Amino acid sequence: MNFYHYASPSTFYHLAGKVIPWAAWTAAILTVVGLYIGFFVAPTDFQQGEAYRIIFIHVPAAWMGMLIYLAMAFWGAIGLAFNARLPFLMMRALVPTGAMFTFVALWTGAAWGKPMWGAWWVWDARLTSTLILLFLYIGTVALWSAIDDVKRSDRAGALLTLIGVINVPIIYFSVIWWNTLHQGSTVSFTHAPKMATTMLQGMMIMTLAAWAYAIAVALVRVRRLILERERKTEWVNEILSEGS
Amino acid sequence: MGHFFWSVLLRDLTLAGRRRSDWLIAVFFFVMVSSLFPLGVGPEPELLKRIGPGVLWVAATLASLLSLSRLFEDDHRDGSLEQMVLSPASTVQLVLGKAAAHWLVYGIPLLLIAPVLGIQFNLPSDAIVVLVVSLLMGTPILSLLGAAGAALTLGLRGGGVLLTLLILPLYIPALIFGAGAVDGVMAGTGAEAHLSLLGAFLLVSLLVAPWIAAASLRVSLE
Numbered sequence: 001m002n003f004y005h006y007a008s009p010s011t012f013y014h015l016a017g018k019v020i021p022w023a024a025w026t027a028a029i030l031t032v033v034g035l036y037i038g039f040f041v042a043p044t045d046f047q048q049g050e051a052y053r054i055i056f057i058h059v060p061a062a063w064m065g066m067l068i069y070l071a072m073a074f075w076g077a078i079g080l081a082f083n084a085r086l087p088f089l090m091m092r093a094l095v096p097t098g099a100m101f102t103f104v105a106l107w108t109g110a111a112w113g114k115p116m117w118g119a120w121w122v123w124d125a126r127l128t129s130t131l132i133l134l135f136l137y138i139g140t141v142a143l144w145s146a147i148d149d150v151k152r153s154d155r156a157g158a159l160l161t162l163i164g165v166i167n168v169p170i171i172y173f174s175v176i177w178w179n180t181l182h183q184g185s186t187v188s189f190t191h192a193p194k195m196a197t198t199m200l201q202g203m204m205i206m207t208l209a210a211w212a213y214a215i216a217v218a219l220v221r222v223r224r225l226i227l228e229r230e231r232k233t234e235w236v237n238e239i240l241s242e243g244s
Numbered sequence: 245m246g247h248f249f250w251s252v253l254l255r256d257l258t259l260a261g262r263r264r265s266d267w268l269i270a271v272f273f274f275v276m277v278s279s280l281f282p283l284g285v286g287p288e289p290e291l292l293k294r295i296g297p298g299v300l301w302v303a304a305t306l307a308s309l310l311s312l313s314r315l316f317e318d319d320h321r322d323g324s325l326e327q328m329v330l331s332p333a334s335t336v337q338l339v340l341g342k343a344a345a346h347w348l349v350y351g352i353p354l355l356l357i358a359p360v361l362g363i364q365f366n367l368p369s370d371a372i373v374v375l376v377v378s379l380l381m382g383t384p385i386l387s388l389l390g391a392a393g394a395a396l397t398l399g400l401r402g403g404g405v406l407l408t409l410l411i412l413p414l415y416i417p418a419l420i421f422g423a424g425a426v427d428g429v430m431a432g433t434g435a436e437a438h439l440s441l442l443g444a445f446l447l448v449s450l451l452v453a454p455w456i457a458a459a460s461l462r463v464s465l466e
Binding site: 080132135136138139142143146147151152155156159160162163164166167170171174175177178 | 389392396397400401402403406409410412413414416417420421424441445448452453456459460463464466
């Protein structure tokens with residue numbers, strides 16, 4: 001199979017159109033199954049009561065927030081290395097979803113922290129590094145929106161994400177060490193009780209749902225971006241006149 | 245090939261020597277921001293000692309950012325930057341020369357004034373020594389990463405604020421290790437661990453930032 005075939009915006013536009021319904025339905029079905037397991041099947045936690053059920057949304061969101069940043073850096077690097085247009089569009093299409101998941105992770109984390117820790121926000125290592133990740137997303141969007149020239153904006157965003165992705169592990173570990181130095185350990189994650197199997201299953205299904213959702217939404221967005229960028233070409237005009 | 249690096253460095257130092265107000269403003273900014281904190285949180289010596297390392301490090305970060313937005317701006321405006329990038333000489337060396345000059349002009353004065361501010365914050369003398377050492381190792385990181393940010397935001401409207409938004413999250417490890425070294429001395433755990441990590445971060449920045457900054461300059465000048 002020739003991957004370069006799909007590097008052309010017009011062929012990728014049609015491929016994406018075929019994948020979207022599959023990804024969207026997978027996301028919808030898995031979300032329903034995962035939430036059902038999470039809220040009705042999984043047992044109540046003996047320590048945290050019902051409040052722990054937020055993890056079925058919180059943990060997948062936090063994972064996706066980090067993973068999408070890596071995916072952005074990947075597409076940015078591909079775009080710079082092969083000097084292609086499409087990878088940059090993939091990168092742009094991923095950002096809003098990544099920022100959304102990171103925000104959801106922070107929000108649900110705060111909602112969980114209030115009953116568990118008695119505070120909406122503590123300067124825990126994970127919370128802090130997730131907040132910094134959100135800052136990195138915001139910085140990328142800010143850079144894009146400040147540059148009018150499309151080509152420069154694509155490349156500048158990719159380079160910024162590359163520095164960001166090298167820094168992410170350094171930031172993560174520095175924040176962990178900072179945390180252990182400054183705070184008497186209030187909550188220990190390393191000695192967390194083992195999770196019940198159904199809880200783990202529910203969480204994994206929700207993670208897969210988050211994956212499928214991210215793919216579907218990113219592809220919808222990348223199709224819009226392709227149409228916008230290629231609006232002067234013939235095949236886009238054909239599609240647009242068919243649609244109207 | 246190091247020749248180009250040295251000529252950029254000497255040129256920028258000469259220019260900075262002719263415009264002394266630029267770097268004096270950065271030093272005064274550092275002093276003023278640090279002096280605002282006692283006014284904001286109260287004059288208790290123990291409290292100031294506790295927050296001192298962090299405040300001084302944050303102020304140093306901001307002072308370095310203040311000057312970074314103009315790192316390439318003046319040369320860009322008169323067109324000499326474009327000539328230097330187009331020339332066969334290596335753009336990485338250009339960036340390294342610029343960052344080194346920025347560090348010498350804006351970083352070193354911060355190191356020299358930092359002990360005075362440390363005394364204001366009631367830091368013990370061994371902590372002040374570590375503060376200067378941590379700034380000595382940390383401020384080059386600020387210049388290097390900042391050079392990449394300045395290259396990305398070259399010539400954009402609102403470039404200075406945007407640069408702050410992009411680069412501050414990347415400075416966080418330097419801030420943590422730098423302020424942590426001073427805290428470590430005061431807590432009796434020693435500064436070696438934090439200083440080693442700061443040194444490692446400096447090396448990583450030295451390896452990565454000039455190349456990204458050079459690529460960004462080429463993108464921005466296209």
